[in-house]
Amino acid sequence: MSEAPALLRACQVTKHYPGTLALDSVDFEVRGGEVHVLIGENGAGKSTLVKLLAGVEQPTQGYLEFNGRAIRLESTRDAAVAGIGMIYQELSLFPNLSVVENIFMACERTRGGVIDRKAEEQIARGLMKRLEQDIDVHTLVGDLPLGCQQIVEICRALARNVRVLLMDEPTSALSPSEIEVLFRVIRELKATGVGIVYISHKLEELMEIGDRVTVLRDGRLVESAAIADVDVGWIIDRMSGRRWAPPAEHAECAGQAEVLRVEHVHVPGRVHDVSLTLCAGELVGVYGLMGAGRTELFEVLAGSRAAAGGRILLGGSRMEHLSVRERIAQGLALVPEDRQAAGLIPTFSLGRNMTLASLEAHARHGLLSRAEEDASASRLIAQLRIKTTGPAQPITSLSGGNQQKAVISKYLLTKPRVLLMDEPSRGVDVGARAEIFEIARRLASEGVAILFASSDLHEVLSLADRVLVMARGRLSASFARSELSEQNLMAAACAKAESLHVNAQ
Numbered sequence: 001m002s003e004a005p006a007l008l009r010a011c012q013v014t015k016h017y018p019g020t021l022a023l024d025s026v027d028f029e030v031r032g033g034e035v036h037v038l039i040g041e042n043g044a045g046k047s048t049l050v051k052l053l054a055g056v057e058q059p060t061q062g063y064l065e066f067n068g069r070a071i072r073l074e075s076t077r078d079a080a081v082a083g084i085g086m087i088y089q090e091l092s093l094f095p096n097l098s099v100v101e102n103i104f105m106a107c108e109r110t111r112g113g114v115i116d117r118k119a120e121e122q123i124a125r126g127l128m129k130r131l132e133q134d135i136d137v138h139t140l141v142g143d144l145p146l147g148c149q150q151i152v153e154i155c156r157a158l159a160r161n162v163r164v165l166l167m168d169e170p171t172s173a174l175s176p177s178e179i180e181v182l183f184r185v186i187r188e189l190k191a192t193g194v195g196i197v198y199i200s201h202k203l204e205e206l207m208e209i210g211d212r213v214t215v216l217r218d219g220r221l222v223e224s225a226a227i228a229d230v231d232v233g234w235i236i237d238r239m240s241g242r243r244w245a246p247p248a249e250h251a252e253c254a255g256q257a258e259v260l261r262v263e264h265v266h267v268p269g270r271v272h273d274v275s276l277t278l279c280a281g282e283l284v285g286v287y288g289l290m291g292a293g294r295t296e297l298f299e300v301l302a303g304s305r306a307a308a309g310g311r312i313l314l315g316g317s318r319m320e321h322l323s324v325r326e327r328i329a330q331g332l333a334l335v336p337e338d339r340q341a342a343g344l345i346p347t348f349s350l351g352r353n354m355t356l357a358s359l360e361a362h363a364r365h366g367l368l369s370r371a372e373e374d375a376s377a378s379r380l381i382a383q384l385r386i387k388t389t390g391p392a393q394p395i396t397s398l399s400g401g402n403q404q405k406a407v408i409s410k411y412l413l414t415k416p417r418v419l420l421m422d423e424p425s426r427g428v429d430v431g432a433r434a435e436i437f438e439i440a441r442r443l444a445s446e447g448v449a450i451l452f453a454s455s456d457l458h459e460v461l462s463l464a465d466r467v468l469v470m471a472r473g474r475l476s477a478s479f480a481r482s483e484l485s486e487q488n489l490m491a492a493a494c495a496k497a498e499s500l501h502v503n504a505q
């Protein structure tokens with residue numbers, strides 16, 4: 001590994017937020033030509049540290065050095081000028097602008113003083129090719145699925161010819177094949193001397209792509225080491241003060257009564273003739289690659305997307321004509337994939353966001369009881385170990401993973417009979433992931449039926465009673481627990497169109 005001098009260095013940086021010491025005297029550096037991995041539990045301070053390195057936030061104390069000289073980054077523009085680029089954890093794109101406009105936002109290519117759209121389009125298409133994507137550069141970003149938006153975000157950083165690239169959970173919405181492509185690009189960048197800071201909760205990923213690792217806990221640096229000298233156990237031990245318990249082992253489903261029946265649901269171009277049933281107490285996984293139609297199917301079931309046809313029955317009652325709210329009241333709730341857009345109200349506190357979907361349950365004699373609300377919120381904050389100063393903390397000031405836990409809490413409080421969860425562990429640390437699935441398992445043992453979408457093979461394999469696989473908008477396979485294997489799932493997820501048609505009943 002290169003022993004090059006540090007390209008970018010944070011020296012004894014401290015960051016105070018109201019009520020929180022997010023970083024406490026941290027030293028951190030990235031050299032040219034290396035991938036320096038940053039890991040820690042939700043709320044450990046990872047995003048805060050890279051925000052300081054990107055000029056998004058300023059340290060309360062301490063300073064930065066670039067190429068051995070002290071540097072002040074008052075803004076992201078200062079950072080861009082120095083050659084520091086960032087891929088954000090929460091996507092920072094403009095949904096009503098096109099792909100190419102987003103890529104060149106604030107770094108427009110000009111010719112004779114005017115924006116050279118032709119040149120920009122050409123570069124954008126070149127970047128898509130490099131990333132092996134066929135996204136039309138004129139599409140509005142808001143019309144793209146989350147995974148494609150993440151690709152655009154990556155293109156945006158690549159278009160800037162950076163010397164340091166900060167990546168905050170860049171793969172959280174990418175499929176395995178896209179992650180491979182991203183890793184290839186990262187290796188290319190490394191070879192040209194770019195220094196990369198890489199944040200992810202996916203430990204196997206870190207072991208594969210990282211050269212060095214630094215573990216943060218509660219805003220402090222725990223230890224840095226060469227990846228070659230450590231293993232996953234080493235990392236997990238340093239991440240949390242407490243011992244990590246692996247996710248609860250699979251428990252057999254009691255084979256109870258059917259609660260959800262879906263018949264021939266159809267969304268033009270997205271979901272084709274999907275039928276399935278769910279029994280009380282079942283924990284069923286839906287596996288598929290990005291764009292397979294899982295999110296769209298879940299949205300149709302929850303009522304946030306219209307279907308062109310099909311029937312949805314909850315406990316025998318038709319749901320198709322009910323609104324999202326009405327379905328929640330009947331006991332059918334969806335934890336959405338995109339917590340920013342669909343899950344949370346940014347101007348509300350943590351507590352109010354958590355109780356938003358279950359206000360009726362927190363009313364006494366028709367009046368909302370703040371005490372009840374706070375009690376529910378506090379209970380789930382403890383259960384899911386949400387890192388916060390309390391229910392009154394503004395939701396946007398929680399770390400990304402803790403916001404995800406808040407979204408999940410919000411729907412747990414609706415006391416669902418059927419709970420749909422779209423990528424529930426996206427962005428949450430390994431400990432919290434285990435906690436979320438423990439709660440799911442407990443709900444299932446109380447008779448709740450749970451359908452969760454996941455692109456994580458291991459998650460699906462270790463947790464589900466049964467797995468449905470989607471490919472190109474259709475159900476391509478259904479596997480009982482005893483039939484599950486990595487090969488089966490992958491093969492079904494990549495199935496060709498002509499071989500697709502399964503009714504999972």
Ligand SMILES: Nc1ncnc2c1ncn2[C@@H]1O[C@H](COP(=O)(O)OP(=O)(O)OP(=O)(O)O)[C@@H](O)[C@H]1O
Pocket residue numbers: 017018020021022040041042043044045046047048049089387388396397398399400401402427429
């Ligand atoms: N704007 C803010 N105001 C108040 N507190 C904040 C703000 N931004 C972050 N924090 C707090 O700082 C701490 C560190 O947050 P940070 O986002 O850096 O965590 P993280 O390690 O990136 O976690 P995750 O894995 O969940 O993304 C958290 O306790 C968070 O609540």
Ligand SMILES: [Mg+2]
Pocket residue numbers: 046047048089168399400401
């Ligand atoms: Mg973060």
